Amino acid sequence: MTTTLEPRALPTAAELRRPASAPGVWRACAARSKVELRAFFRNKQSLVFTLMFPVILLLVFGSIFSGKVAGTDTDLKQVFMAGIVAAGVMSTAFSGLAINIAIERDTGTVRRLAMTPMPKSAYFIGKLVRVIVTTALEAVLLIGLALVAFGLPLPGTPERWSTLLWDLALGTVACAMAGAAYSALIPNSRSAAAIVTPVFMVLQFISGVFFPFGQLPAWMQTVAAFFPVKWMAQGFRSVFLPDSFTAVEPAGNWELGHIALVLAAWSLAGLALTALTFRWRGHRVR
Template sequence: MTSSNAIVAEQGHPVRAAGGGSGLWRASAARSSVELKSFFRNRQSLFFTLLLPIVLLLVLGSIFSGTVPGTHTDFKQMFVAGIIACGIMSVSFNGLAINIAIERDNGMIRRLASSPMPKSAYFVGKIVRVVVTGVLEAAILLAVGVALFRLPMPPDAARWLTFGWVLLLGATSCSLLAVAFSTAIPNSRSAAAIVTLPFLVLQFISGVFFPYSQLPAWMQTVAAFFPLKWMTQGLRSVFLPADFAVVEPAGTWELGRTAAVLGAWCVAALLLSLLTFRWRGANVR
C-alpha cells in the first residue's frame, strides 16, 4: 500500500486494497501503522494507558514495605506481578474499549466499514496495537521491578513459558471483552468513565494491591469470574517463590484452571463481540 493510502487510512477515509491475500496484508499493515502512530501521538492516551501503571507501581512501591504475611516475599515484588497484569488489561480492555467507542461515535468505523478496505484489517490493526503496547508495558514494568524492587527473573524456561501464555491469553480475552463492551458505551464523552469504573473495581478485588487471600470471601467469588484475577495469579506464579502459593486460596497456583478460565473468556468474548459489535454510532448517519 502506498504512503498516500496510509495517510488516507489515518484520516478515516476509504482505503482501496488490492484483491487477494496481498491486499489484506497491505491493508492490515497500513491500519496497524495508523493505530500505533495515533496511540503514541496521543499524550492523554499514552499516559493513562501506558504510563499510569508505571506511576502506580512507583507510588505503591514507595509506600508499602515488609513481607506478605505468611511468606518471606516482599510486598513490592507482589505489586510488580499484579501491576504487570493490570498494565496488560489497561492497554487491552481499557484503552481499546475507549478507542473503539470514540471511533464509532465520530463515524470513522462506519467510513472504514463502507470502504474497499477489508473489515478484518480494522481488527488486525487493533490487535497489533495491543500486542506492541502490551509487550512494551510489560518490559518497562519488568525493568522497574528488577532495578528498584529486586524482582527475581524467572529461573527456568517453564516459568518464561507460563509468562508468555498468561500474557497472551490475558491480552486476548481483555481485547475481545473491550470489543464487546464498547457496544455498551453510548457515546465518546462517557467512554472513559464507563470503562474505568469496572477496571478500577477489578483491580481492588483481584489481588493487585492486596493479597488475594486476605480479601472478603464474596470479593474473591466475584473476582474469580473475571480475567484479571487469573492473570494476576498466573504472573505471581512466574515471579514469586514457590512457597508463596500456600497463601493462595487453593494453596496452589492453579495454572490449569487459570488457562481454562482465560481460554473460556476468549471464546465467550469472541462470540459476544460477533453478536453485538456495531459499525455505526447512534448519532452517525
C-alpha cells in the same frame, strides 16, 4: 485502418460478492496495523494515560508497601509488583481499546471505514496488533522498573519464562476481546472514561493486584474468579514469586492449567460477543 476497441466486460454480481484474496486481506491488515500504531504513538495524551498510569501506580504503591505477607517469607512489594503487570495488561488491552473504539465510533471513523473496500476483519486485526505491541511495551516498562527500583527477581527457570509469555499473550487477547465487546455499552466518547475506568479500578482491587488475593473477603474472591484479571495476576505471581507462596493461595497451588483455560475461554467469549454486539455506527442522536 481503423482498430475497433471492444468494451471491457463489467464484473458480475457474483464477482462483486467474491471475498478478497488472501494476499489482499493481509495487505489490508498490515496497512491498518501501521495506521493504528502510528496513531497511538502520535497521540501523546493516549500514550501517557494508557502506558504511564500503571507505571505511576507501581511507583506510588511500591513505595508505600512494606513487610512480609502473613504466613510467608515473601515481601509484600513483590506480590504487588506481580499484580501490577496484570493491571498494565488491562490498562492497554481493555481500557485503552474500549475508549479508543468509542471515540472512533463517535467521530464517525468506524462508520467510514465500514463503507470502504477494506475487509472488516482488518479493523479488528489492526486493533489487536496495536494492543499486542503496546501491552508488550507496557510489560517491559513495568517489569524493568520493578526490577531496578524495587528488586523484583526475574524468572529463574525456562518454565517460568514460558509461563510469563503465554500468560501475557492469553491475557492480552482476553482483555482485548472483552474491551471490544464492552465498547458496545459506551454511548459516546464523552462518557467513555466514566464507563470504563470504574470497571478497571474495581477489578484491580478484587483481583489481588493491590492486596494478597487470599486475604480478600470470600465473596470478592468469588466475583473476581469470573474475570480474567484475577487469573492473569495469579499467573504472574507464579512467575515472580517463590513456590512457597502457594501456601496462601486459595487453591494451594498455582493452577496454571486452570489459568490457561479461563483466559482462552474469555478470549473466545469476547470474540463471540464482539461479533454479536459490535456497532459500526454510533448511537443516533434524537
